Amino acid sequence: MLAHRGFLRLCGSEFVWGYTVTLDVNFVRSQFPAFAEPALDGQAFFENAGGSYTCVQVYDRLTRFYRERKVQPYAPYAASRLGGEEMDEARTRLAALMGVDTDEVSFGPSTTQNTYVLAQAFAGFMEQGEAIVVTNQDHEANSGPWRRLAERGIEVREWCLDPETGRLDPETLADLLDEKVRLVCFPHCSNVVGEINPVTEITAIAHAAGAFACVDGVSYAPHGLPNVGELGPDIYLFSAYKTYGPHQGVMVMRRALGEALPNQGHHFNGDALYKRFTPAGPDHAQVAACAGMADYAETLAAHHGITGSAAEIGRGVHDLMRAHEQTLLQPLLDHVSAKNSVRLIGPSDAAMRAPTVALATEQNAEGLAAQLAERGINAGGGDFYAQRPLEAMGVDLGKGVLRLSFVHYTSEDEVSKLIQALDDVL
Numbered sequence: 203m204l205a206h207r208g209f210l211r212l213c214g215s216e217f218v219w220g221y222t223v224t225l226d227v228n229f230v231r232s233q234f235p236a237f238a239e240p241a242l243d244g245q246a247f248f249e250n251a252g253g254s255y256t257c258v259q260v261y262d263r264l265t266r267f268y269r270e271r272k273v274q275p276y277a278p279y280a281a282s283r284l285g286g287e288e289m290d291e292a293r294t295r296l297a298a299l300m301g302v303d304t305d306e307v308s309f310g311p312s313t314t315q316n317t318y319v320l321a322q323a324f325a326g327f328m329e330q331g332e333a334i335v336v337t338n339q340d341h342e343a344n345s346g347p348w349r350r351l352a353e354r355g356i357e358v359r360e361w362c363l364d365p366e367t368g369r370l371d372p373e374t375l376a377d378l379l380d381e382k383v384r385l386v387c388f389p390h391c392s393n394v395v396g397e398i399n400p401v402t403e404i405t406a407i408a409h410a411a412g413a414f415a416c417v418d419g420v421s422y423a424p425h426g427l428p429n430v431g432e433l434g435p436d437i438y439l440f441s442a443y444k445t446y447g448p449h450q451g452v453m454v455m456r457r458a459l460g461e462a463l464p465n466q467g468h469h470f471n472g473d474a475l476y477k478r479f480t481p482a483g484p485d486h487a488q489v490a491a492c493a494g495m496a497d498y499a500e501t502l503a504a505h506h507g508i509t510g511s512a513a514e515i516g517r518g519v520h521d522l523m524r525a526h527e528q529t530l531l532q533p534l535l536d537h538v539s540a541k542n543s544v545r546l547i548g549p550s551d552a553a554m555r556a557p558t559v560a561l562a563t564e565q566n567a568e569g570l571a572a573q574l575a576e577r578g579i580n581a582g583g584g585d586f587y588a589q590r591p592l593e594a595m596g597v598d599l600g601k602g603v604l605r606l607s608f609v610h611y612t613s614e615d616e617v618s619k620l621i622q623a624l625d626d627v628l
């Protein structure tokens with residue numbers, strides 16, 4: 203959908219008339235089989251931060267792989283060659299969208315397992331007495347594996363969020379840094395606080411102190427893949443199954459760090475950067491199906507008149523998704539902020555956050571989610587493996603939080619239905 207903005211701008215290598223492009227939600231929903239699925243009819247899905255619906259491009263590639271290419275890849279016969287090529291294609295095209303080199307992208311069974319392997323690599327890389335920084339805003343996946351390095355003689359320093367706002371203040375990070383710190387781990391966006399952290403600024407602070415930066419992007423990536431090359435961290439992790447893809451963890455490991463860390467894969471694979479931190483044999487079909495995430499981004503771009511290089515398409519699609527989400531998010535934030543019985547976790551300004559909205563209430567959150575389910579709202583209650591941030595903000599873990607999370611395929615009608623249902627149960 204195009205609204206004329208009336209000026210000429212440079213887009214990629216060609217001049218096009220400048221338009222403000224708004225997301226065509228009906229087109230978007232036509233790309234997700236779940237929205238045509240009778241079993242899900244009438245259900246408004248608000249647990250996207252737990253796992254998104256899968257786009258048709260990924261679904262088609264996955265089923266084709268199982269039907270036609272489900273053999274050991276990279277041999278010369280057609281089924282095997284095509285399977286291997288499709289796995290390579292997934293890395294090549296996702297890397298291009300994120301502004302990094304193909305061999306800087308690798309896949310693992312999940313982000314939690316990717317982080318676990320990385321922590322083993324750092325254990326072999328760091329000297330006793332050196333330090334890392336972790337936050338208490340992270341999901342446990344980017345926290346526990348790093349904290350366990352304390353058992354191996356590594357000093358673990360905690361960068362603490364503000365207990366009122368949930369915010370991580372970059373200024374307080376500086377106090378934790380000195381020449382002993384080798385790594386700073388933090389989230390692009392917490393799965394309960396929702397605030398978008400300034401990754402480039404934080405990375406610059408870490409780098410200036412001689413430390414590397416590891417960013418958990420799991421809660422951010424579904425709202426538009428970032429250009430990791432421009433963003434700047436040394437490691438960026440996200441989970442494909444929350445980003446319209448199959449159940450895989452995706453890891454960007456920038457070359458300088460990846461070559462310095464000890465190889466965690468088979469010794470004869472150590473020269474291939476993308477094999478160094480994935481000791482398990484990959485899930486061939488799912489890796490190949492990740493190419494469908496790039497297909498989807500390109501399909502969205504083409505439909506909305508976004509052209510240019512892969513990185514420009516990535517940026518255009520990112521901005522398109524974010525703009526739609528912010529428009530839908532602000533009324534929800536305003537509505538819940540006005541309720542005295544509810545504590546909204548994180549910022550009430552949609553521009554500052556992802557549409558992952560956690561609410562602490564007097565009631566038990568799982569009970570609330572059950573009441574919402576009766577009204578056709580699919581959401582969850584609990585701690586979402588974010589016990590540390592919730593505890594630090596004084597949330598009763600016994601009650602947990604009700605989490606309402608949506609993405610760009612969510613419609614205005616669904617948000618209105620959610621608001622009505624919240625009025626019934628809160």
Ligand SMILES: Cc1ncc(COP(=O)(O)O)c(C=O)c1O
Pocket residue numbers: 251252311312313314315341343344389391392393418420421440441450451
């Ligand atoms: C912010 C965040 N980080 C990490 C993870 C862990 O991802 P995975 O399930 O791929 O291990 C999750 C999962 O919910 C998450 O929300």
